[in-house]
């Protein structure tokens with residue numbers, strides 16, 4: 001048998017790091033490789049109450065089809081989420097509810113990309129976005145990050161005399177994988193360049209509300225002067241990823257395209273899941289819940305950074321994020337974090353090698369560490385083990 005799969009499948013290779021990560025699931029391994037929210041913070045009891053209420057009071061509606069754009073009471077709640085990131089005038093009609101924001105990555109590329117079109121991405125960027133985009137056969141143009149966001153001269157170079165770029169993909173707050181956050185200047189400059197060169201922006205913002213210190217930065221959407229920013233939010237990190245609920249906030253012209261795509265993909269996001277979340281939000285205080293998450297993750301991040309400061313050798317640098325779930329370690333140039341990962345697993349500690357987060361110009365001397373999902377003692381022990389592995393490779 002020789003089944004004739006589509007050419008696009010050639011671009012969708014299984015990641016070789018998956019095998020490596022499979023090893024990290026063993027209980028004796030301290031794994032900084034995951035990206036999971038802390039499960040002990042999920043409000044299971046209150047969720048059960050919301051579920052019972054929905055089923056008791058509106059069970060038949062909950063088990064029925066619903067509108068493509070999403071359950072209106074939930075869209076009303078999302079107005080507050082957008083408010084938090086500086087979008088003060090959003091209305092329920094500006095949203096499309098998604099089955100997780102990962103679905104939005106697929107929809108964005110589906111709406112904008114023909115084979116050979118270009119997407120500008122941060123370098124490094126979210127691995128799951130690269131994989132979702134690749135199905136539509138784009139090429140990627142990378143722009144390096146410094147501590148303030150994308151390097152704007154590089155970005156303008158990529159945009160100048162180039163009509164193949166369809167959109168710029170940005171995770172402006174506590175980026176996955178680097179933990180970096182764009183400054184206000186860079187945000188404004190990005191909007192200016194997108195206007196000048198007439199391209200769309202996809203703002204992927206799962207972590208913005210999980211800020212440990214300082215003020216939440218205004219989202220790119222709040223600075224959007226021409227309706228070219230597509231904002232993508234999710235309840236995965238501020239509530240739970242298992243309910244699979246995210247959203248787009250975009251101009252009507254773009255939302256109309258996404259609605260058509262949504263109908264082809266899955267008609268609508270689960271009615272019952274949306275109704276349960278809307279009920280939970282009616283009866284509980286999400287702000288207080290987010291504060292609990294911030295307190296726990298903020299402490300864990302500090303513990304990880306302090307341990308790295310104490311145990312990592314000179315020549316190894318790491319980011320110190322003001323929020324989110326991840327930090328990024330840079331080793332000396334001559335080291336390869338992929339090779340090192342195998343040695344780390346021998347010492348029963350794991351991370352994600354950085355190479356997977358680059359679209360093209362792959363750098364192998366870096367890796368991502370997650371701190372949200374592990375108690376503080378284990379974080380210190382894991383960093384100590386990592387430090388030993390790194391020290392053995394230092395020249």
Ligand code: PMP
Pocket residue numbers: 035099100101102103126128171176204206233234235236241245246
């Ligand atoms: N974007 C980024 C940057 C992410 O880190 C993630 C999840 N790890 C997603 C999108 C997808 O999240 P979800 O589908 O759970 O909303």
